[in-house]
Amino acid sequence: MTEISAGYRVVFVHAHPDDETVGTGATIAHYAHRDDTHVTLVTCTLGEEGEVHVPELAKLAVTDADQLGGYRLVEWQRACDRLGVTDRRMLGGIGTWRDSGMMGLPANDHPRAFWGADVDTAAADLVAVLREVRPQVLVTYDPDGFYGHPDHIQAHRVSVAAVRLAADEQFRPDLGAPHRVAKFYWTTVLKSSLAEGFEAFKESQDNPFAGITDPDDLPFGVNDDEATTQIVATGYGDHKLAALREHATQVPPDNWVYVLAAKLGADAVTTEHYILVDGERGKGFGTHNWENDLFAGVDRHHT
Numbered sequence: 001m002t003e004i005s006a007g008y009r010v011v012f013v014h015a016h017p018d019d020e021t022v023g024t025g026a027t028i029a030h031y032a033h034r035d036d037t038h039v040t041l042v043t044c045t046l047g048e049e050g051e052v053h054v055p056e057l058a059k060l061a062v063t064d065a066d067q068l069g070g071y072r073l074v075e076w077q078r079a080c081d082r083l084g085v086t087d088r089r090m091l092g093g094i095g096t097w098r099d100s101g102m103m104g105l106p107a108n109d110h111p112r113a114f115w116g117a118d119v120d121t122a123a124a125d126l127v128a129v130l131r132e133v134r135p136q137v138l139v140t141y142d143p144d145g146f147y148g149h150p151d152h153i154q155a156h157r158v159s160v161a162a163v164r165l166a167a168d169e170q171f172r173p174d175l176g177a178p179h180r181v182a183k184f185y186w187t188t189v190l191k192s193s194l195a196e197g198f199e200a201f202k203e204s205q206d207n208p209f210a211g212i213t214d215p216d217d218l219p220f221g222v223n224d225d226e227a228t229t230q231i232v233a234t235g236y237g238d239h240k241l242a243a244l245r246e247h248a249t250q251v252p253p254d255n256w257v258y259v260l261a262a263k264l265g266a267d268a269v270t271t272e273h274y275i276l277v278d279g280e281r282g283k284g285f286g287t288h289n290w291e292n293d294l295f296a297g298v299d300r301h302h303t
Contacts, residue, residue, distance in 0.1 A: 004038045004133060004134075007036050007037075007300035007301070008031075008034070008036055008037040008038070008136065008137075008295050008298070008300050009037070009038045009040070009133055009134060009135040009136055009137070010031060010037065010038075010039055010040070010135050010136070010137040010138070010139065010294060010295075011040045011041075011042060011129065011130065011133060011135045011137070011138045011139070012024055012028060012039070012040070012041050012042070012138075012139045012140070013042045013044070013091075013126065013138065013139070013140040013155050013158070013159045014041065014042070014043050014044070014140070014155065015043070015044050015045060015114070015141075015145070015149065015151035015152045015154075015155045016043065016044070016045055016046075016047035016050065016072075016099060016151060017043060017046065017047045017072040017073065017075055017076030017079070017247065017250075018047070018072075018075070018076070018079070018244075018247040018250045018251060019043070019152075020041055020043065020076075020079070020080075020083070020085075021079050021083065021240060021243040021244050021247060022244070022251075022257075023146070023187050023272070024139065024187060024272060025083060025239070025240035025243050025244070026231070026233035026236045026237065026239070026240045026269065026270040026271070026272055027139075027231045027233055027272045027294070028041070028083045028084075028085060029082075029083045029084055029233060029236040029239035029240060029243075030231060030233035030236050031294070032083055032084035032085050033084050033236070036300070037295075038087065038133070039084075039085050039087065040085075040087045040088075040089065040129065040133050040135065041080060041085050041087070041088040041089065042089050042090075042091055042126060042129055043076060043088070043089070043090055043091065044090075044091045044097055044114050044122075044151060044154070044155050044158070045069075045090075045091075045097050045098055045099040045100075045114050045151055046068075046069030046070070046072055046073055046090070046094070046095065046098070046099065047068070047069060047072045047099050047250070048062055048066065048068055048069035048072075048098055048099040049062055049068075049098075049099040049100070049101035049102075049105075049107050050068060050072065050099065050249065050250055051249075051250065052068060052249050053248065053249055053250065053251070053252040054248050054249050057071065057249060060249075062107070068249065069095075069098075069099070071249060072247075072249060072250070073090075073094065075246050075247050075248065075249060075250075076088070076247075078246040079243040079244075079246040079247055080243075081246075082239055082242040082243040082246060083239055083240070083243050084239070087133075089129060091122065091125050091126060091158075092122065092125040095112075096112070096125070097112060097113075097114040097117055097122065098110050098112040098113050098114065099113075099114070099151060100113040100114050100115035100116070100150040100151050100154070101113075101150070102149065102150075103148060103149070103150050108150060113150075114150070114151045114154050114155075115150035115151060115153075115154050117154065117158070119154075119157050119158055119161050120161055120165070122154075122158045123158045123159075123161035123162040123165055124162075124165070124172060124175065126158055126159065126162035126166075127162050127165050127166045127171070127172065127175050128175045128176065130162060130163070130166040130179050130181065131166055131175050131176030131177060131178070131179045132176060134179050135181060136181065136182040136183060136295060136298045136299075136300075137181070137182065137183045137184075137185065137294045137295060137298070138159060138163060138181045138183075138184050138185070139185045139186075139187065139274065139294070140155055140156055140159040140185075140186065140187070141153070141155055141156045141186060141187055142156060142186040142187070142188065142275070143156055144219075144220075146187060146188075146220050147219050147220050148219055156186075159184075163181050163184055163278070166178065166179045166180070166181065167179060167180040167181075181278075181279075182279050182280075182298055182299075183276060183278070183279035183280070183294065183295075183297075183298060184276070184277050184278035184279055185229065185274040185275060185276055185277065185294065186274065186275045186277055187272075187273075187274060188220075188221075188222050188226070188227055188273050188274060188275050189220060189221050189222075189273060190221065190222065190223075190224055190227060190273055191215035191216070191221040191222065191223055191224075192215075192223075192224055193271075193273075194209075194215040194218065194221050195215050197209060197256075197260070198212065198213065198215075201256070201259070201260075222275070224288050225288055226275065227273045227274065227275055227288070227290060228274065228275050228276040228281060228284075228290060228291060229273065229274040229275070229276060229290055229291040229292070229293075229294065229296075230271065230272075230273055230274075230286075230288075230290040230291070230292060231271070231272050231273075231274070231292070231293075231294065232270060232271050232292065233270040233271070233272070234267055234270055235267070235270075236270055237261065237265070237266030237267045237268065237269050237270045238266045240266075240269055240270065241257070241258070241261055241266055241269065244257060244258075257269055273290075274294070276291070280297050281296075281297070282295075282296020282297030282298070283296055283297065
């Protein structure tokens with residue numbers, strides 16, 4: 001059990017190693033480096049079904065040695081070090097749940113596939129974390145898992161169930177005293193930011209958006225007024241980029257994030273957006289009245 005003295009506590013729930021960095025890395029680094037905040041990362045699988053972008057490691061893939069999960073565990077640990085996260089956990093313990101692969105693939109039916117997990121069973125493992133850490137804030141994906149990956153969708157379902165069950169005094173008292181999460185967020189990206197990306201890369205040979213001219217053609221993204229919270233983690237771009245580099249099997253050196261940072265500087269990758277779906281919205285700022293802190297309006301003594 002982790003001893004926690006920080007007044008503010010947040011739990012991020014992600015599907016695979018690298019997801020924590022790609023989607024929320026700057027936010028995580030920002031809060032992990034605050035003396036008054038404790039960050040817990042819960043990752044649900046080892047990412048066994050991922051691609052391998054390092055040629056000399058190609059045989060680790062599921063189609064050969066099927067050893068990628070163990071390697072990605074090490075990448076994840078190193079990335080967490082770069083972000084400053086010391087409290088990092090695999091849901092249910094290392095190897096409990098397996099990467100389900102993309103929707104419709106045979107990997108969806110693996111006996112340990114996270115996609116096939118009983119939601120309340122998996123949620124109980126997250127309830128144990130929530131009742132131990134007692135966070136005011138939890139962050140995970142939207143119901144579509146951001147882009148439709150089965151494990152992202154399941155991470156959403158498990159998180160929703162865990163938030164509900166953690167507060168239920170009748171549910172598994174052996175897991176600790178009931179706890180109510182004050183604010184529940186989904187990750188998101190703005191369509192306006194995607195449009196800016198289209199423009200920034202328009203003349204580039206490294207254009208990750210080649211052939212796409214309208215953000216509405218992508219399976220993710222929201223309008224500015226649908227987001228509730230903007231975290232501008234100035235100064236933590238280098239932390240996010242360093243963490244991405246630790247995920248070398250998944251993030252090749254020509255990835256668009258690196259190209260963007262090279263063009264505009266590391267702080268170009270430090271702004272991340274969220275949608276508050278449960279809890280009281282804190283004070284907002286700017287044109288869209290966005291919160292600028294996940295803990296806006298939170299009582300640090302909330303337990």
